[in-house]
Each structure stands twice: as structure tokens, then as C-alpha cells.
Amino acid sequence: MTNPETPTRTVAWTVADTAVGPLLLAATEKGLVHVVFRADEATTTAALERLASRLGATPEHLPGGPAGDRLREAVEQVEAYFGGTLRAFTLELDWSLSAGFHRTVLRELAGGVPFGSVVGYQDLATRVGEPGAARAVGVAMGSNPLPVVVPCHRVLESDGGIGGFGGGLRMLDIKRSLLAREGVLPEPLF
Structure with missing residues (x-):
């Protein structure tokens, strides 16, 4: 049973439309943690389940607060990259999925x-x-x-x-x- 006083870790996520198709973007409180190509509904669901399992986190679709703010910045930078106005990403990254x-x-x-x-x-x-x-x-x-x-x-x-x-x-x-x-x-x- 979960302690009600222990905050649940969340992963903010959204799907951005890009020139190479939909990208799933997911962020923790540390920064952008995962990007997935061809993020149709099935791919997104499977990726979020794997991510939740690996990080022990609950996925939330673009929530408010600091994680949501970082995700909004990620979406803006991805859109700028594909729009031809961004050449270097300056996002905080969460390296939890690699070691x-x-x-x-x-x-x-x-x-x-x-x-x-x-x-x-x-x-x-x-x-x-x-x-x-x-x-x-x-x-x-x-x-x-x-x-x-x-x-x-x-x-x-x-x-x-x-x-x-x-x-x-x-x-x-x-x-x-x-x-x-x-x-x-x-x-x-x-």
C-alpha cells in the first residue's frame, strides 16, 4: 500500500507533430527523459507503460507545475528545430534511462x-x-x-x-x- 503522504512521481508527456511524424516527449522533474518516433496511439501507450515501469512513475498528459513547464519548453524547442530556427537544444535532460x-x-x-x-x-x-x-x-x-x-x-x-x-x-x-x-x-x- 502506498503512503498517502509520499508524493507520487509523475512523468509529463505529450505528442508533438513534426516533419518526421508524431514525437512522444516525456519529462520528469529533472528534465526531458524520453523521445519516441512514430508516436501513434499504440506506440505511445506502450512507451508510457515501459517508462512508468522503468521509472516507477505515473504518466500525466502535459500537467501543470515544473515538469509541465519543462515539457512545454521541449515542445517549443522541437518545433523550432523542425521549423529551421533552432540549431542547438538547451533543455535540461534526465539521463535516468541510460547508464x-x-x-x-x-x-x-x-x-x-x-x-x-x-x-x-x-x-x-x-x-x-x-x-x-x-x-x-x-x-x-x-x-x-x-x-x-x-x-x-x-x-x-x-x-x-x-x-x-x-x-x-x-x-x-x-x-x-x-x-x-x-x-x-x-x-x-x-
Whole structure:
């Protein structure tokens, strides 16, 4: 039984419409914690259930208070990014969904690979002091809980190939679109 005097931890969430489809954005009191592509009703429900289980939190659709304020800022910045007026996110991030090597790699990516640039998996591994860990960097990219904001789309294969993207092959169109948006690739013809 829950103690009625113990506050329940909540996760504020909303879905933002973007050029790459609906994005689920979720924030805790610490900051943005999760971004999910193709956030239709089923995807959103499943993501919120996993998030609630992992964080021991109750999802609330865009509540008031500090978490809701952070979420509103996240929505504004995501809209500005897709609107072409934002090149660097300045959001507070909650790193609760990543740890260890993955967190180290994602933090380096977030702070060290600016808009319009790319880095190779091997180069990113070297930057975090693990030059033999290119494949582990790929795994970290695939587990990124904050895509777009922590720009895993900017990580390419050493030979210049596009590489993978979280969610598998069905998400490569999103990676291409994000890279085109940043001027790294030409805009798709169709």
C-alpha cells in the first residue's frame, strides 16, 4: 500500500507533430527523459507503460507545475528545430534511462557533435577513450532514449555510409530526413 503522504512521481508527456511524424516527449522533474518516433496511439501507450515501469512513475498528459513547464519548453524547442530556427537544444535532460558507457557516449554526442556535422562510430568511441568500441557505440546509439535532442542521427559509418538508426531499417527514412534537414544529405526526391 502506498503512503498517502509520499508524493507520487509523475512523468509529463505529450505528442508533438513534426516533419518526421508524431514525437512522444516525456519529462520528469529533472528534465526531458524520453523521445519516441512514430508516436501513434499504440506506440505511445506502450512507451508510457515501459517508462512508468522503468521509472516507477505515473504518466500525466502535459500537467501543470515544473515538469509541465519543462515539457512545454521541449515542445517549443522541437518545433523550432523542425521549423529551421533552432540549431542547438538547451533543455535540461534526465539521463535516468541510460547508464555507464551508453550515457558517456550519449553525453559526448549531445555536447560534441553540433548541428550540420557528423561523426563516425569509431571516432565517437575514440572521443570517449574507448578506441576499440565502435560497435558498442552503435549499441548506445540504438538505445538512445532522447533521439533528435541527443542527435544519434549524426553518427555515420567510417566509410561514410548512413549506418543504422534506433528502431531498425524502418527508421532509416527518419535518419535521412534529419540529416537532410541539417544540410548533411540532399533533400529526398520523394
